[in-house]
Amino acid sequence: EPEVTQTPSHQVTQMGQEVILRCVPISNHLYFYWYRQILGQKVEFLVSFYNNEISEKSEIFDDQFSVERPDGSNFTLKIRSTKLEDSAMYFCASRAGGSPLHFGNGTRLTVT
Amino acid sequence: AQSVTQLDSQVPVFEEAPVELRCNYSSSVSVYLFWYVQYPNQGLQLLLKYLSGSTLVKGINGFEAEFNKSQTSFHLRKPSVHISDTAEYFCAGENSGGSNYKLTFGKGTLLTVNP
Numbered sequence: 001e002p003e004v005t006q007t008p009s010h011q012v013t014q015m016g017q018e019v020i021l022r023c024v025p026i027s028n029h030l031y032f033y034w035y036r037q038i039l040g041q042k043v044e045f046l047v048s049f050y051n052n053e054i055s056e057k058s059e060i061f062d063d064q065f066s067v068e069r070p071d072g073s074n075f076t077l078k079i080r081s082t083k084l085e086d087s088a089m090y091f092c093a094s095r096a097g098g099s100p101l102h103f104g105n106g107t108r109l110t111v112t
Numbered sequence: 113a114q115s116v117t118q119l120d121s122q123v124p125v126f127e128e129a130p131v132e133l134r135c136n137y138s139s140s141v142s143v144y145l146f147w148y149v150q151y152p153n154q155g156l157q158l159l160l161k162y163l164s165g166s167t168l169v170k171g172i173n174g175f176e177a178e179f180n181k182s183q184t185s186f187h188l189r190k191p192s193v194h195i196s197d198t199a200e201y202f203c204a205g206e207n208s209g210g211s212n213y214k215l216t217f218g219k220g221t222l223l224t225v226n227p
Contacts, residue, residue, distance in 0.1 A: 006155075031213060033214075035215075035217075041219070042202075042217050042218060042219040043156070043202060043217040043220075044217070045214055045215065045216070048213075048214060056214060091155060091156060095213060098213075100146060100158050101158075101213070101215060102158075103148070103155045103156035103157075104155050105153075105155035
């Protein structure tokens with residue numbers, strides 16, 4: 001069965017550094033998402049992306065965050081200047097229209 | 113705005129016992145409802161979904177859930193659990209009229225199955 005793949009599985013970075021989290025959605029999917037899960041808390045919506053643009057973003061998704069689909073297969077989340085509170089598990093998800101979300105295994109981001 | 117509440121943060125049970133994980137939703141519109149499971153160090157895997165039709169939905173690994181509109185609930189059940197069912201379970205909802213298919217998650221319930 002096709003899968004959403006995320007790399008790396010674990011990323012450690014220093015506060016203030018830029019990070020890029022990478023995702024390869026399922027190939028025929030059209031809708032792409034990033035969610036995050038701070039340790040011990042619920043999974044929170046960050047942003048949705050469709051037709052090469054952001055379709056919705058949460059209040060968490062401030063100017064430090066950006067998303068891109070650079071080459072038709074990858075979907076990236078960039079955090080420009082990381083803060084300690086950005087430490088979380090970040091999940092990429094994709095779906096075809098009307099189907100449930102398929103999630104990747106996540107990238108655990110640790111900001112020190 | 114939609115919200116999803118999971119009433120129990122942790123549920124410990126013994127192997128082969130039945131289990132029910134509770135989920136309530138609040139929404140002013142019709143919803144689609146989902147249960148996801150997260151095994152340790154893994155991503156979110158879809159267990160089952162309710163979109164429309166029969167209120168009793170069956171999923172993978174012997175789990176089932178019942179949509180109850182009058183009680184705004186979507187509780188997850190399994191008649192006999194295994195050690196391998198130990199995981200975090202998330203209830204999630206989505207407004208059926210939404211265009212972004214955005215999910216709202218509950219806080220999760222950690223199911224621990226003991227021998």
